[in-house]
Amino acid sequence: MRFDKRLSRRRCFELFKSLSNSLFEEVVANDRKHEERKKIFSFYIVPNGRWGGQNERVVDVFYGSRPFESVVERQDDESGMPHFRRRLLTESGGMITYNIDSYGLVFCILYPARTEDITPWEDFIILEKHIDPIFLTGTAILKRHWKILSSFSEVRCIDGDPSIVDFVRVYWVLFTKNVCIDGKLQGRRIVKASLQVLYISLTVGCSGFLLYLIQLLMK
Structure with a gap:
């Protein structure tokens, strides 16, 4: 049994x-667009989770919500008479969450920004899994995760100002990472694409080999 290793990981996560x-x-000091996003959404780093700070297995890093527009909605009362009320539409900034499991290993999950009327097709994206918490006590891996959150924020926020690098990074993450859609975790698209290439290569290769054998037999 390896109790010490698991407990050591928990201690490292507590240190994180x-x-x-x-x-x-x-980390955010090196992101020139962070301050502007912070002014719009506000910004939070919350050990024990954003929902009341009661989850000791979680660290949440996220932008908050902000109203961006108001709309007039019709509501009919019991008699059928129409009533109108004005309601604010809100946009929620992106979030990365670090969640330690029972083995003492950490999952890093990204929740992209969303608005009430423009919901992203992905529920969340697993950026990294089975992370030894010792690596979270430095900034190297956190910078990598932050760049992804920053790019998604610029691409997905309605007032974002994405660069070509942001678009490429978002595409690459969606292509190489596990994505949850409608509550179902999808396989990585890069794996599917690689298997298709391998299948085609093997099919073409086997066909060529069979043709070569036929030619030999016909001589």
């Missing part, structure tokens, strides 16, 4: 939680 604010403040 205690350092998370300073670590991410260092």
